[in-house]
Amino acid sequence: xxxxxxxxxxxxxxxxxxxxxxxxxxxxxxxxxxxxxxxxxxxxxxxxxxxxxxxxxxxxxxxxxxxxxxxxxxxxxxxxxxxxxxxxxxxxxxxxxxxxxxxxxxxxxxxxxxxxxxxxxxxxxxxxxxxxxxxxxxxxxxxxxxxxxxxxxxxxxxxxxxxxxxxxxxxxxxxxxxxxxxxxxxxxxxxxxxxxxxxxxxxxxxxxxxxxxxxxxxxxxxxxxxxxxxxxxxxxxxxxxxxxxxxxxxxxxxxxxxxxxxxxxxxxxxxxxxxxxxxxxxxxxxxxxxxxxxxxxxxxxxxxxxxxxxxxxxxxxxxxxxxxxxxxxxxxxxxxxxxxxxxxxxxxxxxxxxxxxxxxxxxxxxxxx
Amino acid sequence: xxxxxxxxxxxxxxxxxxxxxxxxxxxxxxxxxxxxxxxxxxxxxxxxxxxxxxxxxxxxxxxxxxxxxxxxxxxxxxxxxxxxxxxxxxxxxxxxxxxxxxxxxxxxxxxxxxxxxxxxxxxxxxxxxxxxxxxxxxxxxxxxxxxxxxxxxxxxxxxxxxxxxxxxxxxxxxxxxxxxxxxxxxxxxxxxxxxxxxxxxxxxxxxxxxxxxxxxxxxxxxxxxxxxxxxxxxxxxxxxxxxxxxxxxxxxxxxxxxxxxxxxxxxxxxxxxxxxxxxxxxxxxxxxxxxxxxxxxxxxxxxxxxxxxxxxxxxxxxxxxxxxxxxxxxxxxxxxxxxxxxxxxxxxxxxxxxxxxxxxxxxxxxxxxxxxxxx
Numbered sequence: 001x002x003x004x005x006x007x008x009x010x011x012x013x014x015x016x017x018x019x020x021x022x023x024x025x026x027x028x029x030x031x032x033x034x035x036x037x038x039x040x041x042x043x044x045x046x047x048x049x050x051x052x053x054x055x056x057x058x059x060x061x062x063x064x065x066x067x068x069x070x071x072x073x074x075x076x077x078x079x080x081x082x083x084x085x086x087x088x089x090x091x092x093x094x095x096x097x098x099x100x101x102x103x104x105x106x107x108x109x110x111x112x113x114x115x116x117x118x119x120x121x122x123x124x125x126x127x128x129x130x131x132x133x134x135x136x137x138x139x140x141x142x143x144x145x146x147x148x149x150x151x152x153x154x155x156x157x158x159x160x161x162x163x164x165x166x167x168x169x170x171x172x173x174x175x176x177x178x179x180x181x182x183x184x185x186x187x188x189x190x191x192x193x194x195x196x197x198x199x200x201x202x203x204x205x206x207x208x209x210x211x212x213x214x215x216x217x218x219x220x221x222x223x224x225x226x227x228x229x230x231x232x233x234x235x236x237x238x239x240x241x242x243x244x245x246x247x248x249x250x251x252x253x254x255x256x257x258x259x260x261x262x263x264x265x266x267x268x269x270x271x272x273x274x275x276x277x278x279x280x281x282x283x284x285x286x287x288x289x290x291x292x293x294x295x296x297x298x299x300x301x302x303x304x305x306x307x308x309x310x311x312x313x314x315x316x317x318x319x320x321x322x323x324x325x326x327x328x329x330x331x332x333x334x335x336x337x338x339x340x341x342x343x344x345x346x347x348x349x350x351x352x353x354x355x356x357x358x359x360x361x362x363x364x365x366x367x368x369x
Numbered sequence: 370x371x372x373x374x375x376x377x378x379x380x381x382x383x384x385x386x387x388x389x390x391x392x393x394x395x396x397x398x399x400x401x402x403x404x405x406x407x408x409x410x411x412x413x414x415x416x417x418x419x420x421x422x423x424x425x426x427x428x429x430x431x432x433x434x435x436x437x438x439x440x441x442x443x444x445x446x447x448x449x450x451x452x453x454x455x456x457x458x459x460x461x462x463x464x465x466x467x468x469x470x471x472x473x474x475x476x477x478x479x480x481x482x483x484x485x486x487x488x489x490x491x492x493x494x495x496x497x498x499x500x501x502x503x504x505x506x507x508x509x510x511x512x513x514x515x516x517x518x519x520x521x522x523x524x525x526x527x528x529x530x531x532x533x534x535x536x537x538x539x540x541x542x543x544x545x546x547x548x549x550x551x552x553x554x555x556x557x558x559x560x561x562x563x564x565x566x567x568x569x570x571x572x573x574x575x576x577x578x579x580x581x582x583x584x585x586x587x588x589x590x591x592x593x594x595x596x597x598x599x600x601x602x603x604x605x606x607x608x609x610x611x612x613x614x615x616x617x618x619x620x621x622x623x624x625x626x627x628x629x630x631x632x633x634x635x636x637x638x639x640x641x642x643x644x645x646x647x648x649x650x651x652x653x654x655x656x657x658x659x660x661x662x663x664x665x666x667x668x669x670x671x672x673x674x675x676x677x678x679x680x681x682x683x684x685x686x687x688x689x690x691x692x693x694x695x696x697x698x699x700x701x702x703x704x705x706x707x708x709x710x711x712x713x714x715x716x717x718x719x720x721x722x723x724x725x726x727x728x729x730x731x732x733x734x735x736x737x738x739x740x741x742x743x744x
Contacts, residue, residue, distance in 0.1 A: 034522075052551060083441035086463050093523045114521035114594040116553065117460040121444075131444045131459035154548050154557075173548035173557040174648045213546070262563070262571055264545060287541050287563075287571065 021045050022058060022140045023188035030057060030134045030141070035109040035118045037168075038098045041161035041185075046098070046107065046132075048120065049156035049168060054146075056159060056168050058187040060138040065102045068125035070352070073364035077354065080129060081121060085112050094361065097342040099352050106344075106352050106363065107132070123363060140189035144170055144181050153179065161185075162219030167228060168193065169214045180214070180228065180240070214253075218268045218280075222308055229256075229280065229307055231265030237282060239307055257306045257331065262287030266297075269345040270304065271368055278304035281334065281351070281368070283343040297356065299337030301369060303330030336366045411470055411484035417462035422454040422470045422482060432456065433471040438481070443468075464489045464598070493602045494518045494595040498587070499647045500702065503674040504612035507581045508567075510704040510711070511559045513648055514589070519553030519596040528593040529558065534584040542578045553596060557648070567712055579611040615703040618710050619643060621695060621726050630735035631688040637680040639693065644675035646700045653699040654678050659690035659729070675702065688734065692727040 021043065033052035040046060044063040049056050074080065078089035085092070095118075096109040106123040120132040146152040153170035160167045166183040181193035217230035220239070228240045230253060238253030259265070259282060267283040283299040326332075337343065342354035346365050353366050409424040420434065426449040433442045434456050444459035454472065462468060465488030473479030499513045531542040544559035560578045563571030579585060589605040623642035629635035637656060650671035657664050667682040697708035704711035 080441070083436070084444040085460050086436045086443055086458070086466065086468070095523075111523055112460055113523055114598050115461070115463070115596050116519070116522045119459055129444075133446070152551070154551065155546060157546070171546060171548060173550060173555075174646065215546075262574065285545070287561075287575075 021186055022060065022138070023186040024190070025060070025138050025140045026189055027138055028136055030059070030137045030139045032057065032120070032134060033118060034111070034116065035120060036095055036156050037159045038096045038107055038109045038120065039159045039161055040098050040100050040102075040107070041166070042102070042163070044100060044102050045161070046100070046120075047159045047161055047166055048109070049159045051153075051155050054144045054153040054156070054170070055141050056144065056156065056166060056181075056183060056193065057139050057141045058166065058183075058185075059132075059134075061100070061132065063100055063103045063105055063122070067102065067104045067347075069104050069346070069350075070106065070123065070127065070363070070365045071125055072127060073362055074123065074127045074129075075362050076360055077363045078361040081108075081110060082112075084129065085110075085119075087112055089361070090359075094342055094354055097344050097352060097354060099344045099346045101347070104346070106346075108342075108354075127363075140187040140191075142166075142183050142187060142189075143192045144168060144179075145192055145195055146172075157214065158216045160217065160219050162221075162226075167217065167219055169217060169230070171213050180217075182242075215265050216268050218270060220270065220307065227307075229268065229270075231268055231282060237265070237268075237280070237302065237307070256309060257302050259284060259300060259331075266341075267343045269343070269351075271345055271348060273368070274349075280304055280307060281337075281343070281345075283337060283340060295339040295356075297338065297340050299334045299340060299343065301332050301334055305330060332369070334369055336369075408482060411482055413462070413484065413486060417464060417486055418457065420456040420458070420462070420468075420470065420484070422456070422472065423452060424454065424472065425452055426450075426454050427472065427474050430454075430472050430474050433469075433473075434458070435469045435471065436466060438469055438483075440469075462486055489597045489599070491518070491595065491597045491599050493599050494520060494593075496589050496601065496605055496607075498607040498609075499673055500644050500675045501673040503644045503676065504610045505579070506613065506615035506701075506703045507577060507579045507611040508565050508614040508616070509560060509579070509611075509702045510562070510565060510700075511557055511646075511702075514556045514558060516554045516556070516595070518599075520549075520556070521594045521596060522547060522549060522553070524593065525556060525558070528590040530588040530590075531578070532586045532588065534586075536586075539578060539585075541575070555648075581611055581613045584608065584610045615643070615701060615705060616710055616712060618705040619645060619699075619701050619707055621707065621728060624693075624695070624728060626693060626728060626730045628691075628730050628732050629686060631732045632685050633735075634682055634685050637682070637686075639678040639680070641676055641678075644702050645671075646702060647671045647673065647675040649696075649699050650675055650678055653696040654680070655694045656680055656682075657692045657694060657727075658687075659692060662692075665691070686732045688732050690729060690731050692729055694727050 032048055032050045034050055035048055036051040037049040038046060044061040046059040046061050047056060048059060078092050082089045082092045091113040093111045094108050095111050098107045100107060104125060108121045110121055111118045121129050122132055123129050144153045152172065154173040155171045157169045157171060165185055166187065168181040170179050170181065179195050181195060183193045214230040214232060217228050220227045220229045225241055225243045228242050229237065230240065231237050236255040237257040238255045240251050240253050263284045263286055265282055265284050268280060270278060270280050272278050279301040281299060281301050286296040286298065289296065339355045339357055340353045341356045344352050346352045350365050350367055353364055355362050409422055412421045412423065432447045432454055435442055446457050448455045464486045467483055467485045470482045470484060471479065495517045497515050499515060525547055526543060526545060529543065531539045533539060541561055544561050548557040561571065564575055564578050566572055587607040591601045591604045594600050619641065625640045627638040629637055639654065651669060654669065655664055665682055667680050669678060669680045671678055695707055698706050700706045
């Protein structure tokens, strides 16, 4: 009975909350040609980045629950997807994955080769896979502006929703720089995103400062302000304070943690464990073979104490030794992430994992440490 | 309305094909009365985004389209009209394959109608590299691969191998982020920044990708397909030599302007003392008339090696003063821009920002054309 009451209250609240998420939404005409990143907001709001058009679409999926967990792993995910798209598994790439926290359904951004056609698939609790129909999707699309030289964003590397706004990071195919964009909520159809930061930097050995594109990120509310916690292509985890910045501002990220030489971060998310301790999960691909696991794909959890450090860290950032299985304190390898090619948080205690085992993809929900 | 769109579609059944189809139908409907008899036509749009089974839809029938007999159902949605069933696949059906359109009444009779989408006929894609014909600095950041058609994405790291002059393959030479032009025909290939940046972890652990004075060969796999599914064919080798590392910004003082004569549409030619990024170069320079600061309409192109920029005016040059504006973000091949070096030495004394200044030049009568100089 309690559940029924909660559900009824949630449904009653939907019209108001949904109305607040989109401004001047469209009811048809959404086309996504190259979906490079997806994420979820509240009330089933799906954020999808289209790198082909340098746009971000906010989509009302109507998928607002009830919450259900994937009952059993989906084995040979690639073959199942490929079969439904008229091809074979070697022609399928899952470019991103996002769990809808409202329903537990797992959304996959998929690209088919060689025609590069792109779509979003939904995996429900029974493991059934179906496409998201964009033809009648209620949505607002926002453009990401180009750089000073006229260069356009040609790769949107990540998107996220922090309750008040949407963040996106993008790279140009000409300048070695990434940009952080913000889109206010409600998302106004046809608007242009603000450029939050034109450049980010990476400092090495207190000497060389160079541009460094962000690979993935999460919005993070710390006690002293709001941040974006991002991972560079060259491995450090850095934070960027995002309070009080105006469009066009340039900020320098502060390096907090270094996961060791030759690691390329792919996904980030934060969670709180059973004891109440906050962690940042960093899902990573190694440049070379991994000394402590069966795959170049691996992950670690990092104590949020590192991210919350008061002083600017940079060259004092804690380094993990890639030749040591353990340490330093507060940085731990998460064994279940070996072989993971896509990861996203599933509730507060679990995560959805797409694993590549000898070229065969599988989808499961695994416990967080 | 779909009948009028027949020029965009293929009628997939002719008499010769029907013979083979009949055999397939009989195999896939063993034990069932075939409700698709006589065999209806299947009409598919040229791009595979819509398939029509021309048959009055049976009441409460179920429909499935498969890639082959016994294969999984294709994702998509079905609609029925008075005389046909329309299938809109989640993604356009790949060309050159056979499909089966199944129609079955629940618990009742069913039938299967095979159809085939014709294969794509297109030339094999070709590839070239920019910059071309110049050495790359050993700490180069990127180069571009130009294809004659949009290419298959998501595979570039598997399709490119970099060999040194001992024919030894260099492991992990490129950044994993895949950056295509909007038309899908130009790929920006970044050397791995962790190896190219001074003092960054991979640079220390693995060393830089290239060493000065050495020769390199990029092998582009012949298996790489165009987006239409046509492979390149034979492997393609693209070669260059590595020059000294370049840590200095390009200087406006070293830009040479070669003005054409007035009253002609001869191109303005601008040359540089080092190769600049050929992709950025195409749009990073602008010619303006001094008297009203208006841009001169015309067409610009960058030389393949990035050593020159040519501007073709739409109208004959008027005599007078002009400015050449260079965007400060314009970079050389190692990422040093006119505004700042790629790598800033924080321990060195801070230097004044190097701003790109407009360069003045004059268009004169034929025999008096003059070169430009910084203002």
